[in-house]
Structure formats: structure tokens, C-alpha cells
Amino acid sequence: MQGGGQGLLAGKIVLITGAASGIGAATARAAARDGALVALADRNLDGARALAQEIAQSGATAEALAVDVADRDSVAAMVAGVVDRFGRLDAALNNAGIGSNETGSTGLRTGELDYESWRLMIDVNLTGVWLCMKHELVAMTAGASIVNMASIAGLVGMPMASHYAAAKHGVIGLTKSAAIDYGRAGIRVNAICPGYVETPLIAHSSADKLEAIARKTPIGRLARPEEIADQAVWLMSDRSAYVTGAALAVDGGFTST
Numbered sequence: 001m002q003g004g005g006q007g008l009l010a011g012k013i014v015l016i017t018g019a020a021s022g023i024g025a026a027t028a029r030a031a032a033r034d035g036a037l038v039a040l041a042d043r044n045l046d047g048a049r050a051l052a053q054e055i056a057q058s059g060a061t062a063e064a065l066a067v068d069v070a071d072r073d074s075v076a077a078m079v080a081g082v083v084d085r086f087g088r089l090d091a092a093l094n095n096a097g098i099g100s101n102e103t104g105s106t107g108l109r110t111g112e113l114d115y116e117s118w119r120l121m122i123d124v125n126l127t128g129v130w131l132c133m134k135h136e137l138v139a140m141t142a143g144a145s146i147v148n149m150a151s152i153a154g155l156v157g158m159p160m161a162s163h164y165a166a167a168k169h170g171v172i173g174l175t176k177s178a179a180i181d182y183g184r185a186g187i188r189v190n191a192i193c194p195g196y197v198e199t200p201l202i203a204h205s206s207a208d209k210l211e212a213i214a215r216k217t218p219i220g221r222l223a224r225p226e227e228i229a230d231q232a233v234w235l236m237s238d239r240s241a242y243v244t245g246a247a248l249a250v251d252g253g254f255t256s257t
Contacts, residue, residue, distance in 0.1 A: 007034030008237035018096030020047030022199035026225035032060035069128030091236035125167035142186025179245030195251025218253030
């Protein structure tokens with residue numbers, strides 16, 4: 001196994017879910033550049049494999065794994081696979097998630113949602129994070145770090161997305177509670193709350209909507225995936241050793257308006 005001798009994550013074994021695209025892929029590249037050996041988990045195994053090959057060509061070590069975070073057996077096998085391959089688990093980014101478009105519920109108010117849309121959103125975006133943490137925490141020892149991908153929808157209400165907001169609020173509550181449970185064990189748990197990011201998750205949004213969001217954001221634009229990845233790397237690194245239970249807004253000031 002090859003891991004970089006320099007960087008914030010030098011020699012650390014890092015697991016990333018939802019790694020084949022968007023913030024997950026950006027974090028995988030950033031973690032590898034910062035010296036990590038990365039396990040890339042995604043339902044899109046071909047995409048994860050392509051990224052693993054790209055990272056390997058840069059001289060770092062990457063392994064692709066298939067996972068459905070809403071399936072408990074799949075999640076257990078993912079974490080076991082990482083430990084079998086690398087011998088331990090030092091950090092994890094629980095990033096896999098879906099939006100309203102993937103549940104067929106875009107533009108619906110709370111009372112208009114059907115049960116299946118609600119169930120799928122909660123299964124993937126909240127229960128999936130808990131399942132990952134359940135198995136990751138057992139595999140981790142003192143000095144390890146978990147980062148959960150929440151959202152500004154975990155900090156404020158979101159129109160026409162109550163199921164998404166409920167799941168992301170849940171992720172923050174789960175993060176804070178786990179940080180308390182495992183603080184004395186030396187395992188840190190934090191959440192990142194991105195604003196609107198240029199990823200496939202918002203690809204269905206109209207140009208007018210995205211322009212309106214950019215105008216409302218004090219920085220004046222949407223985030224790039226790499227800007228969220230930088231914060232994930234920092235939270236997984238020892239540089240953030242006194243940070244746990246935090247819900248870090250990385251939103252260009254959107255929730256300040």
C-alpha cells in the first residue's frame with residue numbers, strides 16, 4: 001500500500017461514500033493528494049473504479065467498493081472490506097445522499113409528499129448515515145474522525161423539501177449525539193453543511209433558480225465541490241483535533257442573510 005508521506009492525511013485510511021461524483025469525488029482527490037489511502041464506495045461501482053484508477057495514476061492508493069447505504073448488509077460489508085484491505089479505518093466521510101429529484105418529489109409541499117418518497121429520503125439520507133457510523137465506529141480507535149455530509153437544509157427550513165430538511169436536521173442531531181458518546185474514546189464526529197454546490201444533485205435546477213441563489217449568496221456564486229472537500233479533509237485531519245460535534249456551514253454566507 002502506498003500513502004503519501006506529506007499532507008494533512010498522510011498515511012491515514014479514509015473511507016468516502018458517494019465517492020464516484022460531486023463532493024465525494026472531489027474529497028477523494030483532495031484526500032489522496034494530502035497523503036491518504038482512500039476507499040471509494042458508491043452504488044456506481046464503475047464510476048468509483050474509474051476514480052480509483054485516476055488516483056492510482058497520480059501515485060496514491062485507492063480502492064473501489066460497491067455500497068448501498070440504505071442496505072445494512074451492504075454497509076457492514078463495505079466497512080469490513082476496508083478493514084480487510086487496509087487493516088484499519090482512520091477517517092470517514094459519509095457523503096452518499098439523494099435529493100428530491102431522485103425520489104420523484106420535486107416541488108411538493110409537506111402534505112403532498114407520498115409515503116414512498118418520504119421513506120426513500122429518510123432511508124438514504126439519515127438511516128444510511130447512521131448505518132455507516134454504526135459500523136465505522138466499531139472499526140475505529142482513538143484519533144479517528146467521522147465527517148457526515150449534512151446541508152444548510154439541516155440548519156434552516158427549505159420550501160418544497162421538508163423530507164430532505166428533516167433528514168439533514170436528523171444528520172446534525174445524530175452527529176452531535178455521537179460526538180458526545182465517543183468523545184472520551186478519542187473519536188471525533190462532525191458535520192459539514194454545504195450551501196448550493198455545483199454538483200449533479202442540482203443539475204435539474206433551472207438557470208433562473210441558480211442565478212437567484214447566487215444573487216442571495218453574499219459571496220455571489222455557488223460553491224465548487226473542491227471548496228467543500230477542503231473542509232472535509234481538514235475535519236478528518238489532526239489539525240482539527242479539538243473540533244467535535246460541530247455543524248460547519250460552508251455556504252458562502254447563504255444562511256446569514
